[in-house]
Amino acid sequence: MRTALALLACAVSLASFARAADRYAVDWPKLESETLDYYTSLIRIDTSNPPGNETKAVNYLKPILDRAGIPTEVWSLDPNRANLVARIKGNGSKRPIIIMGHTDVVGVQRDKWPVDPFAALRKDGYIWGRGTSDDKPHVAASLMTMLLLKRLNVALDRDVIFIAEAGEEGTSRFGIGFLVDQHWNDIAAEYALAEGGQTVSRGEQVQYVGIATTEKTPRSTRLVAHGTSGHGSRPRQDNAVLHLAGAVAKFQNWQPPMRLNDTTRAYFERLATISPPDQAYRYNHVADPAHSEEIQRYFAEHETNSYSILRTSIVPTVIQGGFRNNVIPSQAEAVLDIRALPGEDMNQLYEEMRRVIGDPAVEVVADTSRNRPAAPSSRIDSEMFQALERTQKRMYPRAITIPTMLTGATDNAQLRSKGVQAYGFGPIADESESELHGAHSDQERLRESSLHQMVQYLWYTVLDIAAAK
Ligand SMILES: [Zn+2]
Structure with a gap:
């Protein structure tokens, strides 16, 4: 009986997801140049931290959201290090979801780079530059998701909050620390999606989608x-x-x-x-x-x-x-x-x-000077984790979803410490590709196709968890 009920619930939720995805169909190839434009523009804004200067990225993002008619707020502890928070309202029957990316990047040793790290050079199917993987794809994917929600006039059960935050690379007090301390009521949410995961492929075939549910x-x-x-x-x-x-x-x-x-x-x-x-x-x-x-x-x-x-x-x-x-x-x-x-x-x-x-x-x-708060792990049986698994089945039916614990730290820690179920997802990296091209490396790059798939992955998941049934 219990199994039958569970199966029924599963079928119902799969069906409602399919309906939401059909109701709000997206012409993906048509969106690629727009996505790429936002993403490469963000990479060309040098937000090396220190000093950060994330306000430059906020000044780029805000007019795009303004023109789309999406309300935004800009909050900062330091005027050069602004955070942008945009919100699309739902009917309030469920608690909000945050989609988040950090606008700062770690610095570069320019002479070590094979290309200009702030040129967003496109070569052989990759985009090169500081922040191409950490973390400007999350910023661009979150922006695209907001614009699509608005354009398609998606009816929502919960608010969707986009946070483009400052200071993740070692100075969280300007970013998530500040927002959690000073603006918690403005960003309080049940769920969050941000950096920290990794999707691993072998050739063109995605093997698994790693979702970070916790970190050390x-x-x-x-x-x-x-x-x-x-x-x-x-x-x-x-x-x-x-x-x-x-x-x-x-x-x-x-x-x-x-x-x-x-x-x-x-x-x-x-x-x-x-x-x-x-x-x-x-x-x-x-x-x-x-x-x-x-x-x-x-x-x-x-x-x-x-x-x-x-x-x-x-x-x-x-x-x-x-x-x-x-x-x-x-x-x-x-x-x-x-x-x-x-x-x-x-x-x-x-x-x-x-x-x-x-x-x-x-x-x-x-030494407590730079500690992050202790936080419980996010659940692997939550509505959100299940939505992430459904998106994986839709996009990569032959792969599996694997929950991961990061050995490093992210700003999801501060959200989890406030009771948010926060999950990290990430770009596709080939299993043969070494850390040589990853976050913080001096050959940081991202496959163009991976960027577009991150947009879709985020979109389908947000639609699943937030669209009115
Ligand atoms: Zn990062």
Whole structure:
């Protein structure tokens, strides 16, 4: 009975989705030049952060929305770093959805680039430049979705809010931090779609659509070793450099224990279904006590992402101590880049780290200056996740949708911390394509076809979740 009801509900929702997509048919090839125009124009606006100057991007986007008759607001903590928020109203029967992209980009080392990073050069089916993947396709796709909703006069059950936000690349206080603190009532939503996912293809065939449902939380921590200063010619037992070195070295052999959550469990299970047998075996047995240790060792060596998503990770990145060759310093410090799993108890972890270090001369100190808020994972059985899966079935029927946990951080963390179910989707990258051409690289580029497919993917999903039934 329960199964029958579930099947019926599924059929009804599939049917209503089909109806919405039919009711609001889009001539996609006709839209490509318009999409490309917005996207390349955004790339040509240099919003390298620092300093950002995201207001230039807002000044480009706002008139486009104004001309379409879509209401906008511009809010900023710093006049040069504006955020744009546009809203198309629904009938209010459901809570709003946010579609979001960040307008800032990381800086460039110009002499390392094979092309002008702000020219949006089109070559061999790709568009090259800083921000081509991170994150101007999300801005362009969200803009196109807003324009289409308006042009086709789509009847909505919920408001659709487009946020073009500043400061994502390390200065969230100008962007999502500011909006969440100062304008929460203006952007409060049930769901959000933003960056963070990745669609992986083999040749022309999409293998899976990776949807980020959660991410690790940066919890930068310092180890501070104290000793007595003295002459470098006389060895001291309490030399701070030695105590620090001993403490740092402990994390070569000790990392917090493995812990799966709903996302990572589903990630390994689903990835196994499309992986070669030996890989699939590892994904299917990662939690099997008889094999787990060996598999984790394999991951540590060969699949650093798989290793990292299994645990809160502790990675030494900076070490500092001393100022003259013949002076023993009284203090030495190391930075540990700790990335916590959702739900990690940091105080308990610090206790455990102190026990592992086992040296009272070494302090473990939390550095809270650039932390993002802790946030629960977004659900993999929500209405939104199901809508994302339906869009995948529609666009890539031979692929699967896989929930992912990012090891890095995005502005979805701030939304999730306010209770929003936030999901990251992303451009298509070929599995053979290395990180060479990805986000933050000095050969950043995006396949043109991927841009257009992102627009469609976002459109079908927004229509599914927001169009009046
Ligand atoms: Zn980004």
